Amino acid sequence: MKFTLSPLGDQAIVIEVGKKIDISSERKVKAIVSRLEAGSPSWMIEYIPAYTTVTLIYALQEFSKEDSPYGAVCERIRELLKDVKEAKAVQQKIVNIPVVYGGEYGPDLDFVAQQNGLTVDEVIEIHTSGDYTVYMIGFAPGFPFIGGMSERIAAPRRKTPRLKIPARSVGIAGMQTGVYPIETPGGWQLIGRTPLELFLPTEDPPSLLAAGNKIKFYKITSEEYEGLRGGAD
Amino acid sequence: MIEISKPGLHDTVQDLGRHGYQTFGVIAGGAMDPYAHRIANLLVGNEETEATLEMTLVGPRLLFKEDGLIAICGGDLTPTMEGLPVPMWRPVFIRKGSELRFGATKEGCRAYLAVAGGLDVPIVLGSRSTYVKAGLGGLDGRALIKGDVVQVMSASGLAEVMKKRLSSDASFRAADWQIAQKFLPTLSNHYEIRVMRGRQYALFDEASRHRFWNEPFTVSSQSDRMGYRINGPALHLEEAEEMISEAVTYGSIQVPADGNPIILAADRQTTGGYPKIGQLSSIDFTKLAQAKAGDQLLFKEVTIEESHRLFTKQEMNLKVLLAAIRNRFS
Numbered sequence: 057m058k059f060t061l062s063p064l065g066d067q068a069i070v071i072e073v074g075k076k077i078d079i080s081s082e083r084k085v086k087a088i089v090s091r092l093e094a095g096s097p098s099w100m101i102e103y104i105p106a107y108t109t110v111t112l113i114y115a116l117q118e119f120s121k122e123d124s125p126y127g128a129v130c131e132r133i134r135e136l137l138k139d140v141k142e143a144k145a146v147q148q149k150i151v152n153i154p155v156v157y158g159g160e161y162g163p164d165l166d167f168v169a170q171q172n173g174l175t176v177d178e179v180i181e182i183h184t185s186g187d188y189t190v191y192m193i194g195f196a197p198g199f200p201f202i203g204g205m206s207e208r209i210a211a212p213r214r215k216t217p218r219l220k221i222p223a224r225s226v227g228i229a230g231m232q233t234g235v236y237p238i239e240t241p242g243g244w245q246l247i248g249r250t251p252l253e254l255f256l257p258t259e260d261p262p263s264l265l266a267a268g269n270k271i272k273f274y275k276i277t278s279e280e281y282e283g284l285r286g287g288a289d
Numbered sequence: 290m291i292e293i294s295k296p297g298l299h300d301t302v303q304d305l306g307r308h309g310y311q312t313f314g315v316i317a318g319g320a321m322d323p324y325a326h327r328i329a330n331l332l333v334g335n336e337e338t339e340a341t342l343e344m345t346l347v348g349p350r351l352l353f354k355e356d357g358l359i360a361i362c363g364g365d366l367t368p369t370m371e372g373l374p375v376p377m378w379r380p381v382f383i384r385k386g387s388e389l390r391f392g393a394t395k396e397g398c399r400a401y402l403a404v405a406g407g408l409d410v411p412i413v414l415g416s417r418s419t420y421v422k423a424g425l426g427g428l429d430g431r432a433l434i435k436g437d438v439v440q441v442m443s444a445s446g447l448a449e450v451m452k453k454r455l456s457s458d459a460s461f462r463a464a465d466w467q468i469a470q471k472f473l474p475t476l477s478n479h480y481e482i483r484v485m486r487g488r489q490y491a492l493f494d495e496a497s498r499h500r501f502w503n504e505p506f507t508v509s510s511q512s513d514r515m516g517y518r519i520n521g522p523a524l525h526l527e528e529a530e531e532m533i534s535e536a537v538t539y540g541s542i543q544v545p546a547d548g549n550p551i552i553l554a555a556d557r558q559t560t561g562g563y564p565k566i567g568q569l570s571s572i573d574f575t576k577l578a579q580a581k582a583g584d585q586l587l588f589k590e591v592t593i594e595e596s597h598r599l600f601t602k603q604e605m606n607l608k609v610l611l612a613a614i615r616n617r618f619s
Contacts, residue, residue: 062488065538065568066596070488077533102309104536106560111536113311116571116600125597193314194534194560197423201534237314238423255314257425262414263313 057084057140061130068113069129071137077203080142081108082191086268087143095136099129105267106192107201148189150270153235155226156281157183157248164245168211168228180275182209183233183247188271198237198255198263202271205233217243224250226273251276251284290354291404293437297349297366297391302408302427302439303401303555304340307416311559317539318418318426321514321555322399322578324603325363328468329403331611332360332380334448334618339407340417342439344400346581348391349433351402357383358405358444358452364397364476364579370461379467382455389461396476397579405448409440420556422515450618466617472610479505479585480576485593487542487565489532497524501566502590506550510582514556517577519586523548524566537561540569540577552577570596572603 060072073084088110092103099118104111112133119125157180158165169176188204195201205228213229218241221227225236227244236242237254254264265271276284293300303326306319320326320343327337348366361368361377368375369390375381377400383389391400410417410428419427428437444452455462490498506521524544537543541553543563550566554577569577570591580586591599 063485063568063593064488064536064565065485065540066571066593066600068536068538070535075533102311104311104559106535107533109533109535111538113308113538116597117604119597120601120604124594125601126593192534192560193312194536195314195558197313197315197425199314240422255423257413257423260414261313262310262315266313 057087057137057142059084059088059137061133063126064111067116068111069133071110071112071133072108074108077107077191082268083143083145085110087140088137089267090143091137091140097132097136099132104194106194148268148270150272151265152272152274153250153252154276154280154284155248155250155273156276156278159278161278161281162226162246162248164214165247168209168245168247171211172209174208179209179247182206184273184275186233186273188233188273190265190267190269190271192267193263193265196236196238196240197257198265200234200254200265200271202232202234205231207231211245213243214245217241221246222249224252224254226250249281251281290441291357291439292352292354293349293433293435293439294352294388295350296432296434297344298347299345300349300433301343301419301421302340302410302417303343303419304417305338306555307414307418307420307426310414311536314559315414315423316420316556316559318420318556319416320401322363322401322575324474324575325399325401325578326403327607328378328472328610329360329362329401330407331607331614332362332378332468333358333403333405334445334451335403335405335407339403340410342402342408344391344402346398347393348400350391351389353383353385353387353389356385356452356456357441358448358455359383359389360403361400362403363400365395366400367392367395368400375461376463376467378473379464380451380455381461381463382452382457383461384457384459387460394581398581399578404441405444405452406442409442422556447615447618454618468610472606474575474579476579478583479587480580481587481589482573482576483570483591483596483599484542484567484588485570485591485596487567489564490566492526492530492564493544493566494525494527497522500524502588505585505587508580508582508584508586512582514554516554516557517552517580519550519552524550526564530564532562532564534560534562537565538568539574540571541565542567542569554578570599572596572599
């Protein structure tokens with residue numbers, strides 16, 4: 057597999073496998089992550105996978121005796137990733153995410169419908185029938201970057217971001233859909249909310265979702281939502 | 290045991306960060322000024338990874354419920370006890386029932402208080418660091434408030450020796466030495482910061498690249514543990530380009546479309562989609578952490594090789610320092 061290496065500051069290195077978000081980059085990233093997990097070298101502190109890159113954070117102290125620590129890091133990575141092959145298509149875990157759409161849970165659902173000349177029910181129908189993939193977790197704890205949303209329900213970000221978006225809100229921004237795990241400011245159009253916690257600070261791993269997971273959204277009522285929350289709110 | 294009798298502007302428990310969970314979007318966090326944090330720990334006989342109290346611009350008042358051995362490093366937030374200044378960068382014995390008062394900053398931005406034994410808050414995902422936005426770590430995942438009580442773990446044998454030697458009937462007694470001048474940071478209102486070229490450096494137009502290295506930037510008031518917004522010449526790409534999000538780290542200098550750079554800091558998000566013109570040399574995180582709104586930053590280009598040399602030299606200095614401290618007390 058071909059990749060390039062370049063520094064991200066003096067304690068991290070970016071392994072780049074392509075310049076485009078596509079299935080090949082996704083499989084290469086996956087293969088590299090599996091190899092890093094399996095090798096788990098002592099000089100690796102952690103890694104951050106993204107669409108076309110895996111960034112590895114290294115313990116610089118371990119290279120202090122080298123004439124060129126950066127050169128040594130590159131060498132070790134090339135050695136570690138020797139003959140790594142693009143991952144084959146594998147059956148991915150499917151995570152079902154219940155969503156109560158509209159109303160106080162999704163105040164921008166009407167806007168998304170109007171924007172696309174659809175009824176609210178059509179927006180829900182399209183959103184729940186999508187075939188979604190989690191490309192990466194980033195930005196905030198447990199926050200999934202999800203690909204695969206239909207262009208028919210795309211909507212621009214809000215001109216003025218909200219200062220507070222309730223935790224577990226489901227939103228749309230351009231061609232993307234996603235779920236805010238924790239309360240944050242944000243500019244996405246909010247179409248609903250899930251009772252599921254995406255960020256699980258007391259569990260290991262602390263995230264419901266992982267890169268590569270498939271997602272299915274399904275519609276629930278506000279009564280079902282409250283039931284699933286079990287008075288947690 | 291320490292009680293917060295009056296909180297400062299933003300007091301949080303921090304250690305050297307939460308590692309291994311960035312793949313799940315959990316930020317690394319940790320002390321903004323890891324250098325000051327580490328030295329404070331060394332001075333009270335702690336491992337450098339123990340949790341300290343990070344204080345910002347205006348510090349708190351702290352009531353010590355038992356005898357303690359402390360060290361204060363970093364920015365000068367004018368610590369006093371009973372009206373007398375408490376010296377920094379050295380071990381200080383504090384008698385039970387005394388109140389340590391910090392005021393507004395005289396120099397720098399952040400001070401670190403280490404207590405022999407280390408601050409005892411639960412370890413969450415491998416770290417005691419407070420990440421306020423996710424309510425994680427520290428004391429209930431938030432900045433300290435009036436009436437909070439922070440527990441302290443048992444001091445090391447080395448610390449017990451120090452404590453005994455400095456023990457006094459007065460409310461506090463500082464060691465009559467401090468760490469050598471060459472280990473102290475130079476605090477001022479302008480900092481020269483060493484920076485490597487960022488991953489997208491070449492995409493910026495020539496004028497922007499030239500101005501980046503030659504004109505000063507001013508730290509804006511919109512700066513916190515997550516990142517510093519800085520004002521100066523606007524920086525632009527040769528051609529507008531939509532970037533694919535990728536990892537960012539402490540010291541990544543991102544430039545959004547408006548042209549005003551943001552230097553990401555300890556509580557940065559794990560990934561970002563803006564082009565990065567530069568990357569701070571990690572040896573200068575301490576300068577960034579001590580820069581406050583209105584201070585000027587001038588970027589000086591270094592290669593990654595130079596940056597690694599500086600880092601290795603600093604690690605060697607810290608080893609020498611640790612040996613010197615041990616010598617004082619054994």
